[in-house]
Amino acid sequence: MSIRVEQVTKRFGAFTALDRLTVEAKGGELLALLGPSGSGKTTLLRIIAGLEHADEGVVRYEEEDVTGTHPRQRGVGFVFQHYALFRHMTVFDNIGFGMRIRKESRQVITQRVRELLHLVRLEGLENRFPAQLSGGQRQRVALARALAVQPKVLLLDEPFGALDAKVRQELRQWLRQLHDEVPITTIFVTHDQEEAFEVADRVVVMKSGRIEQVGSPQEVFDHPANPFVMDFLGHVNVFHGRVHDGKMVAGGIEFNAPENSANAPNATAYVRPHDVDLTRIPESTESIRVKILQINPAGAVARVRCYSEEFGITLQIDLSRDRYLALKPVAGEELFASPRHARIFSPKEDYSI
Amino acid sequence: MSSAISSPPSGSLKKRRVLPGLGLSLGYSITVLTLLLFIPLAACFAKAATLTPSQFWAAAWSERAQSAYFVTFFCSLIAAIIDSIIGVILAWVLVRYQFFGKRFIDSLIDLPFALPTAVAGLVYANMYAEHGWFGKWLVPWGIHVAFTKLGIILVLVFVGLPFVVRTVQPLLETLDDDLEDAAELLGATRWQTLSMVIFPAIQPALLTGFALTFARAIGEFGSVIFISGNLQYKTEIAPYLIVSRLEEYAYAEATAVAVVLIVISLILLVIINGLERWNRRYD
Numbered sequence: 001m002s003i004r005v006e007q008v009t010k011r012f013g014a015f016t017a018l019d020r021l022t023v024e025a026k027g028g029e030l031l032a033l034l035g036p037s038g039s040g041k042t043t044l045l046r047i048i049a050g051l052e053h054a055d056e057g058v059v060r061y062e063e064e065d066v067t068g069t070h071p072r073q074r075g076v077g078f079v080f081q082h083y084a085l086f087r088h089m090t091v092f093d094n095i096g097f098g099m100r101i102r103k104e105s106r107q108v109i110t111q112r113v114r115e116l117l118h119l120v121r122l123e124g125l126e127n128r129f130p131a132q133l134s135g136g137q138r139q140r141v142a143l144a145r146a147l148a149v150q151p152k153v154l155l156l157d158e159p160f161g162a163l164d165a166k167v168r169q170e171l172r173q174w175l176r177q178l179h180d181e182v183p184i185t186t187i188f189v190t191h192d193q194e195e196a197f198e199v200a201d202r203v204v205v206m207k208s209g210r211i212e213q214v215g216s217p218q219e220v221f222d223h224p225a226n227p228f229v230m231d232f233l234g235h236v237n238v239f240h241g242r243v244h245d246g247k248m249v250a251g252g253i254e255f256n257a258p259e260n261s262a263n264a265p266n267a268t269a270y271v272r273p274h275d276v277d278l279t280r281i282p283e284s285t286e287s288i289r290v291k292i293l294q295i296n297p298a299g300a301v302a303r304v305r306c307y308s309e310e311f312g313i314t315l316q317i318d319l320s321r322d323r324y325l326a327l328k329p330v331a332g333e334e335l336f337a338s339p340r341h342a343r344i345f346s347p348k349e350d351y352s353i
Numbered sequence: 354m355s356s357a358i359s360s361p362p363s364g365s366l367k368k369r370r371v372l373p374g375l376g377l378s379l380g381y382s383i384t385v386l387t388l389l390l391f392i393p394l395a396a397c398f399a400k401a402a403t404l405t406p407s408q409f410w411a412a413a414w415s416e417r418a419q420s421a422y423f424v425t426f427f428c429s430l431i432a433a434i435i436d437s438i439i440g441v442i443l444a445w446v447l448v449r450y451q452f453f454g455k456r457f458i459d460s461l462i463d464l465p466f467a468l469p470t471a472v473a474g475l476v477y478a479n480m481y482a483e484h485g486w487f488g489k490w491l492v493p494w495g496i497h498v499a500f501t502k503l504g505i506i507l508v509l510v511f512v513g514l515p516f517v518v519r520t521v522q523p524l525l526e527t528l529d530d531d532l533e534d535a536a537e538l539l540g541a542t543r544w545q546t547l548s549m550v551i552f553p554a555i556q557p558a559l560l561t562g563f564a565l566t567f568a569r570a571i572g573e574f575g576s577v578i579f580i581s582g583n584l585q586y587k588t589e590i591a592p593y594l595i596v597s598r599l600e601e602y603a604y605a606e607a608t609a610v611a612v613v614l615i616v617i618s619l620i621l622l623v624i625i626n627g628l629e630r631w632n633r634r635y636d
Contacts, residue, residue, distance in 0.1 A: 051534050071538050078538045084531035088553040088635050097549075098539035129635035149539055 001062050001152045001185050002027045003048060008057030010043055010209075017043040019209040020057070027062075028183045030176070032196035035206035036232065041189045044206075045155050048187065049076050061152065074153075077146030077184075081158040083138045085130040091117075091141050092126035098149035116144040119178070136167040147182065156188035160195065172199050193233050197221065205229050227345050230270045237276065237315050239269040239342070248344045251310055253286045257344045269342040273318040277338045278304065278327060287336040290315060292329050304329060306337065394615070400608040412606035413613045417585055418594060422613065425591040428502055429570035432509035436566045437559060439510070440517025447518070448525040462518050470512055474579030477508050481580070500582035505590065508576040513569050517562030524558040557632040564625040571618050 003025045010018040017040045025031040033041040046052035048059060050071035059067050066074055085094050093100075095116055096109045104112075117123050120140040130138055139159060146154060159175070160168040176199050179186055190196050196203045197217035205212040205220060205228075213225040224230040241250030243264040248257040255269050277283070278290075290306035293314065297303075302324035304317040315337055319327070329335060401409065412418070447459055465473070481488045481498035491498060498504045528551065536546040574592040581588035591614050598607035 049538060051538070071534075072540050072542070074538075076538055078535065080531045080535060082529065082531065084529055084535040086532065086536075086550055086553075088556075097536070097541075101540040101545060131636055145535075145539070 003153060003185060003187070004058075004060040005044065005048065006058045006060065008044070008047060008054045008059070010040070010047060010052065010054050017209050018047070018054070021209065021211060023204055023211060023214070025185050025187050027185055030179045030186045030188070030199060030201045032200035032203045033187060033189045033206060034191070034193060034196040034203050034232075035212075036191060038208070039206040040209040041191075041206050042157055043209075045157055045187060045189050048153070049078050049155050050074050051078075075149070075151050077149065077151030077154045079139070079142050079146050079154070079156040079159050081161045083130070083135075083142045083162075085138055085142055085145070087130045090127050090129055091122065091133070094130070094141055095126075095144045095148050097145060102149070112148060113144075116148055119147070119182075120144045121174075134167075135163045136171055139163065139171065143178075151184065154184050154186040156186070158189050158191070160192075161190075168195070175199055205232065207232075224343060227268065227270065230343055230345075235273055235316050236270040237273065237339075238313070239271065239311065239339075241267055241269065243267040243344065243346065248342070253288060253339070255339070255342045255344060264346040267344055267346050269339075269344050271339045271342045273303070273316040274301065275339060275341040276315065276317045277340060278306075278317055278319060278323075278329060279336050279338065280327070282336045283338045287338045288315075290335055290337045292331050292333045292335060294331060295329060297324060306335070308337070397608050397611055397615070400605055401612045404605050404609060408605075409609050412598075412603075413609040417589070418591070418610055418613070420586045421589050421591040421594040421610075422617070424502065424505070424588060425571055425614070426617065428505040428509055428590070429567050429573075432506050432513060432570050433563050433567035435506070435510050436513045437517050437563050440514065440562060440566075441521055441555070441559060444518045444521040444525055448522060463515050465512050465514050470508075470573065470576035471579060473511050474508055474576030477504065477511070477576070478580040481507075499580055500584065500588060502581075502588060504580040505577050505588060508580050509570040509573055512573055512576055513566035516565040516569065517559065520558045520562035520565070521555050524555050528554060557629050560625060560629045560632060564622060564629070567625070568618065568622060571614070 005021060005023050007020050007022055008018050009016070009020050019040075021040070021044065023044075033044060035041045043052060047054050050059075050066070050069060054067065057067075058065055061074070086097065089097070092113055095113045099109045099112060113126065114123075117126060120143060122137060122140055122144070125133065125137065130141065133141065143156075143159075156175075160171050163171065172195055175188075179199075188199070197220075200217060202215060203217055203220050204214050207228055213220055213229045215223075220229065221233060224233060230236055239250040239253075239255075241248050243249075243257055245263070246257055248255040248267055248269055250269055257267075279287070282289075288308050288310060290308045292304060292306045294305040295302060301318040301320060304319060306315050306317065307313075308315055317337060327335075401413075404412065443462065447455065447462075478499050480486045481491065481504060483489070483492050483499075485499075488499065496503075498507060532550055532554070533546055536550045541549065572592065574590075574596070577590050578593055581590065581593075583589050583593050591610060595607045595610050595614075598604075598610065
């Protein structure tokens with residue numbers, strides 16, 4: 001079932017949480033709402049669930065207008081950040097709660113709870129109470145409880161936000177796998193871009209109650225629509241300069257800027273840390289002389305922080321392990337940094353870094 | 354000057370806690386409990402033991418005494434039930450809603466603790482007497498409050514009011530709003546959410562509040578004697594019976610009644626405590 005939110009506005013007093021926002025989740029899709037805190041993503045999710053009412057606008061499930069429909073009647077499965085499990089009930093009773101409300105027979109409930117326990121890989125824990133489970137297990141119980149009533153839509157509000165890094169990683173992959181097995185339309189909220197990219201079919205990047213960009217993880221990462229998205233999706237190095245004849249000139253270096261046809265006196269080039277190479281001798285005239293400040297080689301890439309006197313900025317460079325071992329830079333050394341790829345934005349966007 | 358401060362043994366294998374002195378604090382607790390509770394209780398039992406079994410039986414289980422126990426436990430039970438209902442609603446209102454004067458009402462709840470209960474008894478007796486503010490409307494309808502069990506229940510409700518509110522309130526405050534949303538999204542009506550999710554969550558605290566109210570009501574004396582009229586076989590409570598025995602200089606007989614009161618109260622409190630523990634089994 002597809003979900004459409006049309007021109008939805010929500011205000012809390014003087015604060016506008018959502019500003020004439022329109023977004024669609026296609027049937028069977030796994031959509032991520034990604035944005036910093038205060039961007040309105042949770043409010044949007046709660047409006048879709050019916051827990052919050054939009055001041056203006058319409059929410060549609062398929063073609064049906066559900067704006068005024070009570071959450072009880074919407075057939076929504078909702079997973080909360082802090083699980084919201086009923087702590088006086090066992091895992092079994094938590095998962096079976098929705099079915100008990102629907103007056104299903106004991107047999108049907110037992111059967112379905114068993115299936116769900118298998119699905120969320122918690123067999124044998126049905127008689128535990130939530131207090132006796134780990135965070136990851138609790139969240140899986142919460143998910144099973146939401147799925148028990150066979151919802152048409154699954155909504156997850158920062159579902160892994162309260163878990164530690166390793167469990168979060170596991171549950172992400174597991175959620176993706178689960179969605180492939182049980183392909184119901186799923187919308188989940190996160191502020192973690194990695195999580196959004198890893199799990200979602202499409203990503204909606206939000207800021208201040210508006211949508212900045214919608215697209216597949218690849219589209220959004222490779223072609224960020226504006227400086228906000230670029231910056232939000234990871235660390236960037238920023239160069240200020242001007243665009244002239246399809247080239248961006250910043251100090252002594254030039255970037256090709258084929259997308260920016262118009263000349264602009266002020267432009268900004270954004271370079272990802274992994275798009276910068278580091279060499280002992282200047283590769284070309286585009287190379288920037290830098291002084292190494294700090295190196296952190298523990299990780300998949302070696303993170304190097306260095307300072308450019310010419311631009312007066314600190315650069316972040318990610319070197320592959322091979323490159324790092326070949327180069328073996330040391331702190332205090334002077335090397336040359338060469339940006340290989342940059343995204344260039346003219347300053348018409350109301351954005352400052 | 355002698356050094357009274359010694360450093361903790363460094364090579365000790367015992368698990369060290371931030372606050373030292375389990376032995377000291379336990380010993381202190383037991384000493385205090387002994388002085389305040391065990392010795393007076395023992396004295397009470399010792400005094401009652403000066404009676405022969407038949408004397409004891411005659412004093413503790415006379416028809417008048419039986420009636421007094423009944424009045425005491427019956428009225429206390431009803432009052433504790435009423436307080437539980439009122440208390441939960443009050444706590445709910447105080448936690449969930451914002452309104453003008455909330456803080457004032459919140460502090461008013463504790464007033465029955467501070468007020469001499471005799472004052473409450475006198476005021477209630479006056480208001481519900483035949484020509485009192487409420488009495489003049491109720492008595493023509495045949496509703497007699499003063500000098501009846503209804504009056505006793507009423508003052509006991511007043512005296513025990515703070516207990517349930519103060520035990521349930523903190524629990525409601527920490528109850529996650531998401532629980533209600535979760536229940537609703539799973540299809541529960543307001544009533545189902547209340548009875549299946551919220552009520553079970555506050556039940557242990559409610560039971561504690563109930564037990565405290567009940568215990569307080571059993572021992573209540575000051576307020577009851579003014580409104581009940583202390584009519585034998587009708588509105589005489591066990592504590593009053595004890596006092597009247599004392600006035601007759603029948604000390605041993607008085608303690609015999611007290612012993613029965615203590616034993617029944619203790620059994621009831623143990624049962625309630627057990628229920629409460631069972632209710633918290635999920636923690």
